[in-house]
Amino acid sequence: MTGVITRATPVPAPGMPGRVRIYEVGPRDGLQNEQEIVPLEVKEEFVRRLLAAGLPVVEATSFVHPRWVPQLADAADLMTALGDSIGEAARDCPVLVPNERGLDRALELGLRHVAVFASATETFAAKNLNRTLDSQLEMFAPTIERALAAGMDVRGYVSMCFGDPWEGPVEPQQVVTVGQRLLEMGVGELSLGDTIGVGTAGHVTALVEAFTAAGTGVDRLALHFHDTYGQALSNVQAGLRAGVTTYDASAGGLGGCPYAQSATGNLATEDLVWLLDGLGIDHGVDLEALVATSAWMAQQLGRPSPSAVVRALAQSTS
């Protein structure tokens, strides 16, 4: 291989958006499942390099209780270290806040963007939060209200939007009901997650259409796919055709699904970039810098990246 081709050839497809916003979740959603604690300075460099590669949003960590996610016990220290290294830009990195205690910590640090994490199904609400669907939303209400009052904006993750390992397939209308409750509470953007990766292209179209039929514009929606069954990028294509312009992705494909025994987790940011480049859709990310970052992170974690693009290109860019 002489390496002539290291970028996709742009051949636009009709009816696709001209620009996409990639919401990078690697440092939070990717690292939270790592068994071995990643050193603070590695996390700090990871976030800094992702921002430097042009990613417009990098969710940095979660203010979850350390008992549940020991990997992210250093959340406040990480945000302070980022403030020292990149200044004001650190305050623009979103953080997950599971409840008011998490929000308090984000407020103390002067952060501007928080996210809450809801379930679309009763069973996952019970397993993950020990709550009913309704009571999880009641729990979020004061968190969202106080965040908005402090001038923050709030993202609402909705998990298990396509299927649930206990309940089976999830009806789009059920997701719309939960999502619209969050929007009514003041959430600015919904991230619709296929937490166990079972969704396919027609299901994506149906879910987006269920939201628009209920009056929610595609500009309020982000899509969050997992590659458990290899469907993530095909699902992005269906989302693009339905007009959705924000996609969550994880650099290097970091992150497994804690509820499925699988080596494959989050959609890899690099594979998404390859698709967007191929479709001639702007995203602002420097693929070479991103691949080098993920190759470096794979070395830190001691195993190869699951991203196809990172595997194919790492040797030419590291």
Added chain:
Amino acid sequence: MTGVITRATPVPAPGMPGRVRIYEVGPRDGLQNEQEIVPLEVKEEFVRRLLAAGLPVVEATSFVHPRWVPQLADAADLMTALGDSIGEAARDCPVLVPNERGLDRALELGLRHVAVFASATETFAAKNLNRTLDSQLEMFAPTIERALAAGMDVRGYVSMCFGDPWEGPVEPQQVVTVGQRLLEMGVGELSLGDTIGVGTAGHVTALVEAFTAAGTGVDRLALHFHDTYGQALSNVQAGLRAGVTTYDASAGGLGGCPYAQSATGNLATEDLVWLLDGLGIDHGVDLEALVATSAWMAQQLGRPSPSAVVRALAQSTS
């Protein structure tokens, strides 16, 4: 994970075909890159189990000179063994014939389906066949003519249809020119291959449209994608939307790309089946039997399957 979901939920997408034909290439395209020789009886069991899983076409081997592909030196013995075990059905398994000597061997065995392997680019024709674009087609002419005269049907692979590692991007019109020459020579079906996996969805649409604009119906086209950059299944979706109904795939994702340093090769048949099931498109394959076959083959080869679906489901089906 309780395992409630082991199948995609069917949610059809508008404008897609109702039925797809999967052309299984694992025993030939998948195994040809294996360094260690796979025993004849393992190959025979592999083909037999793939047919038993409902795959309508299983390309079994190649009558290439053993010097070039030592792994397939047992081609004639394999076809004889298959004839002993499955009878007449063995004669319906296509085999690749690089030239008239290969065809002679297929004729001696009474096989009914052969395939030739052409390049869309000058450089790959030179590297792979030591010929020009024109002289490769001249070389195929007597092979195709004699196969047709013997009542066989002939498939024409066209490689490097999206990009070439030496020449860079490949124009659709160039592929149409080569493909239509093969059709004029009597080839029944063209398999358009993204040999190095660089193509994306818009490029797939453009290539299919270039053929239809030149008068070639989608019923004469098959698409053959590699997952080198994670794009294979997204590309299938674009092909489905363009009306193509035949897709090549390799059980378990077997097969690397000899011209790209990458761990990821052919589109995995299981991942394709998951997408088709999700779209409610008929294919006739028993996913459980297929996953069990690929999990068994992965054990024979001594490494995990690259198929996401096989990794996710193998424990529940083996």
